[in-house]
Amino acid sequence: MDITSIKSVLHELSEEILPSRFETAQQPEPNIIQFCLRGINSQTWIEVSWSSDSARILKINRPEKLGAESTLSKQLRFGLKYMALVTIKQDKFERVIKFGFAKKPGDEINKYLIFELMGKHSNIFYLDNNQKIIAVGKQINSNQSSFRTVSTGSIYSEPPKNMKKEPSPDESYENWKESISSVPETLKYCLINTYQGVSPILTKQLEAFSNLGSSEIMNKNIDFISEVNLKKIYQSWKIWIDRFNNNNFNFSIFDSFFYSVWFLKSEINNINNIDEINGLENYYDFYLKQRKIDALIKKIDGIIFKQTNLEKKNFNLQSDLLINSENYQIYKEKADKIFMTHEIQKKDIIKGQKLYKKSKKLKRAQNLIKERIDIYKNKLDRLEEFSALVDNLNSLKNENLTIRINLLEEIKDEICREFNVRTRNTRSQKKDLSRLESAPIEINTPKGLKIQIGRNMRQNDLISFKFSKKGDLWFHAQESPGSHVVLKSSSQKPSDEDIQISADLAALFSKAKMNIKVPISLVNIKDLQKITKGGPGCVSFHNVEIIWGNPTRGKDYIKKNLKRLI
Template sequence: MDITSIRSVLHYLSTNILPTKFETAQQPEPNTIQLCFRGVDSQTWLEVSWNGDSPRILKINKPEKIGSESTLSKQIRYGLKYMALISINQDDFERVIKFGFAKKPGDEISKYLIFELMGKHSNIFYLDNKHKIIAVGKQIKSNQSSFRTISTGSIYSDPPVNLKKRPTEEESFQSWKDSISTVPESLKCCLINTYQGVSPILTKQLEKFSNTNDSEIMEKNINFISNENLKEIFKSWKIWISRFKNKNFNFSIFNNYFYSVWFLDKEINCENKIDLCTGLENYYDRHLKQRKLELLVKKIEGIIFKQANNEKKNLNIQYDLLSKSENYKIYKEKADKIFATNEINKKDIIRGQKLYKKSKKLKRSRELIQERLNIYKTNIDRLDEFNTLLENLNSLNHEKLIVKIKLLEEIIEEICNEFKINIKRQREDKKSSSKIQSAPMQVNTPTGLKLQIGRNMRQNDLISFKFSKKGDLWFHAQESPGSHVVLKSSSQEASEQDVQIAADLAALFSKAKRNIKVPINLVKIKELQKIKKGGPGCVSFKNVEIIWGNPTRGEDYIKKNLKTVI
């Protein structure tokens, strides 16, 4: 979060929540804390994160209550109980925010919360009136930092002084140009490396706000930018400083990824016009969820890749053993030759018996090896099914991000449970684990029948057995991993059009979705059976009918009948 955005949030807070009573604190993630303040007639929730990738301070809507408690949130909650927030301080372009608390407005400050939002060095401190650290987000040992160590019980010291130049409205164009031209780099790097408060997003904002004839001016070397274009950038620079100093803020967003808090509506056409705090909350909420989703996809891909390699390795070992077991006939023939000779002594008898024994052992092992081969082949096919579910989830954009995240978390859990994989997990919330799980995708057919589509193994199991009734129809791509699709024809007889749409969707949500036509198994629910000792979604069936599904037609139907959400 850039310093201008931080300043805009603090301006809102200073105007609207001073003074307020501290009410509670909770920690939804290891590097994020949520604080609640109660005013005369309203509650205000803040979210502060010292995560190195996305440090931020935001006003948020009331979050879900966390069941389990972290030590930090407990210390803050009990330490600040019944206290009033009476001051919020932040020095111009510094990224250190100080919240002061007293027993009541007008009293001296007796507790502090300090937030340092400085990239990977971000942190949170809970201090007493003598600046002694009571609790800290992350402790820093002497071998981790030569400048300052951070631990509970020590006295808080300020972070290193920012030695970059402070932007001022009084600076002339020539002085500004000379300052950023010391080292010839791209204009973006020159501004970031020379002045306090300049971030990559600010350089993009200056570029968009300026009337230059070069759309990529920030990426150009400063020596190759004309004086006229630099003057246009300088004009925008002065406007930014003025609005920063005078706290003239307004939220604008462009192309779903680029926002500003200092453009005015009349100066630029923006897509959405919403209040600043709501705009920032929505922006960060969406992009943080998108990042989490991408990390979960990579994590699942990594788990599947690693486990598939293990299964293939074990499969090859069994194939080698199987090939060696073919020698049982050779050992038997050798033993037969020994006993077929006219003259045979005790030593030959012992050798012949050993050969027979080895032959029998190898023959018996073939059955066990074959069993293991079937297990490893089934495991590889199963991982292929998980991979298909993951691909299907990424290919369509019809669920909210939070729903996609939930589906991915369930897929990880399913893989880990099925293959007994132990992965490092963050502190889990006891209350959240009991919440309702994700629901299968559901659409209506042209005649109004319901169609259910499983998006993970648990959902496949549910729609095929728990939610289904006698008279429903089950669809799945033939000899291809994919989702189970159930047509709820128990309520009324399905038309040919209903059956065809169900087949098209079964084709779409299968590994064979890139084919023009896909053979689909159509089975009556009463003919479907769960495979004993099989994982969720493993079924067997009798009396199957084969029909052809068209994935393209299925995709068109989904797009028309499900709203795309972001």
Template sequence: MAPSPPIQAMDVTSLRAVLVEMRRGLLPSRFEKAQQPDAHRLQLGLRSLQGTLWLELSWLAEAPRLLAIDPPLRQGDGSTLAQQLQHGLRGLALVSLEQQGWERVVALGFAPRPGEPIARQLVLEVMGRHSNLFLLDEDGRVITLARQVRQDRSRLRPIGTGDAYVPPPPMAGEPPRLQEDFASWQRRLSLLPQTVGQALLGAYQGVGPALARQLADAWLLLPVDSLQAEQWQQLWQRWRLWLETMEQERFALGWGGPSDYRCWDSGAAATVPTPWAINRGLAGYYDDRLGRRELEQRRASLRQRLQTAAARERRNADQQQALLAAVPGSEAMQRRADGLLSVPAPSRDEIDEAQRLYRQARKLRRSVAAITPRLELHQQRLAAIDTSLTFLEQAENGAQLTAVEEDLPALLPCRDSQGPGPSRRLRRGPAGSAPSPLELRSSGGLRLQVGRNHRQNEWISLQQARRGDLWFHAQECPGSHVVLKGSEGTPSDEDLREAADLAAHFSRGRANGRVPVVMVPTGDLQRIAGAGPGTVRHRGGTVLWAVPDRAADLLAEPPRLPGTEQP
């Protein structure tokens, strides 16, 4: 899996664009509910004439934002911050949404009724790692805040509960103005020998990295003094278009180009705006990017735990192998003991030494019976962990990572499985639930089941298998079990090929052009006694040569089986 891409920060342009939509559809609205789903987000439920709408305010350093969102799940309404807002905003209505100048600071004003004085303000500072959220009283004092800013964190602006709210320090640079002429604008950008991007960022307020890329595009890294007259004119025209969009509030959401998204575009702005289009679009963007980042963090954590467990099993296997390698030495000990006792008159010390050697030789010979199964157990665990690492690297969503987590109690010692409570839950899954393998339809209409963890592998290969079902697995390679439900119809050659391709695709050999895949009737599978779930042996079998890339066609639009949900 590719690493999660960087997240484009919300700048002044996108902040103004979402506020325009909010003012049209949200003012005034009555406060109803506050909840805090995690440490960096607050969600507010507000009732307007159009119904209940939800805002999300986030001070996460990588993606601070203010957006209208779809109704969220109920979670985090018992947090201290949510309870303080619930108490402080009870009975009030949101009557204003203000952003001053070119600062990324928004003040949500709450009053008993529209037209009455502001009784509470909720101030969100969308400023990267300095982002924060403040609830202020009518005198501008901090009632509560998301993060206490102590003296050791900020010498310029320490602020905490009970302090008077102080806005952030003024931004460097000049405020952009439509009234400024071309000569003044060009002169300001050319003051220092730097790149076009650096000049835009340093000369004017409200220009962030994303806007600089959108304005300068291919010239971003060129020295300012290298721009030709025609390039200066094109940059000037883009600058003017951006300023006109900001002044006339003709915002529209566009995707791609030099940045992930943009909220000013001449072609898009000319269309009739769809209500909440920018808010909903950006909410989806941040959900997607943050979701990918969370997946990568979970994947990295699981990978570390599995690799640590694999290293432990290798050490244990090496120890057992060393003990097994010492067993042939028992014969030499036996011969030495025989030699000591074969002398005409052995001394007492020689007799004691001979008895010690006999005991040690017998112990080594007896240890074979104990060492061999231990060694096999460590090797089986290593193979299972290796397969879990394959499942992990190929997981594409949270449900598939959760499937890998379900196997941990059977693979890791208790101290690594988060205690007995979570271990039992992961082993059994939700109460009364069956495993949920990936299920597809072959070209011939037969069901194809793909296990995405050891529990699912065992379920489809042993517990749910029926006479006529066929089992597929990449030969001598960690990966998923695939079962073609031949019990539901006669498989065609194309059905067999598709099943083999799936087994190759969901194996460690995915990157190879061709992969040998073993096909066995499920009736010929046997569970290995004492081994972990999903560990089977089989008799015979047919080897098919599969092409992993061909499975992409089958996976592109997986048909849903009636009455089931696709994982």
């Protein structure tokens, strides 16, 4: 979060929560603290992250209860209970925020929360009235920093002062140009390296605000930028400083991706009038969840890739052993030749007996090896199914991001449990999974019958056995991994259209979804059996009927009829 956004958030919060009473705190992830303050009329939740790549402070909606047992959150709840937040301080372009707490408004401040939002150096401190550190987000020893060490019990020292030039509204164009021209760099880095408070996002905002007709001005060497364009940038620079100093903020999206807090409503092409605090919360919520989804997919793909290589290695080893075991007849024939000779000696008898023994051993091993080959083949098939489930999450682009995260976490947990894969435990993984369990997709057919679609192994198991009734119909892509689809036809007889759309959805949620047509197995629920040793979602069936599903038609249908997954 850039300094302009930080100041805009603090400006809004200062008007809303000064003074207010501290109520509670929780730590949902190792580098995030959320705490609640109660004002005269309402509660306000604040989230602070000291993550190196997304350090931020935001007002948020009431979060789910998560992380109340962390040591830091307990210390804050115990130390700040019933205390009043009386001051919020942040000096000009510095990225250090100080929350001061007193027993009641008007009393002397005796507790502090300090947030340093400075990229990889970000941190959080909880101090007493003597500036002694009671708790800290991350401790820093002398090997990690030569400037200062950070540990509980030590006295807090501020980070080094920013020695860059402070932006001034009174600076002339000539002085400004001379300051940024001292080093022959791109305009972007001239501004960043010369002035306080300048971040890469601010340079993009200045470029967009100046309407230069070129989107690459900031990446040009300052010596190759025309005087006209440079003066336009300077005018935008002056406007930014003025609005920063006067707390004139307004949230907006520009370039369809980035956000700004200092463009006025008349200067943006934003149809929706977005509140600043809510706009920032929604922006960070969306992109942080999207990043978490990408990280989970990468993690699951890595687990599947590593486990697939292991199972393939075992499969190939057993295949080689099977080929070798098929030579048992050769060893028997060699032994027979030895005993068929007229002149046989003791050493020949010993050699022949060894050959017979080896032949019998290889013959006995064949069945065991074939069993092992089947086990490894089934494991490879299961990994294919998990891979297909992850791929199918992208079938619905308008799906709720929280649901996608929960689904991915469940799939990762299922793979790790089934294949005994150990992953590093973090606080975010110690969630109450029973509360976060996702539900299968439910959608109605054109005639009003319900269709259920499993998105992971647990859901596949539930809709196929626990939720199903006699008379329901089960659909699955033939010889292709994918989701189980159940048409709830026990209540009334399904039409041909109901059956067809169920087949289309089974084709869509399968690995064969890129095909024009997909063969679908249609089975009555009563003809479906669970394979107990095969893991969740493993089934066998008989009396199958094959029909054709169209994935494209299934995709069009689900987009029209499934507005939003909750």
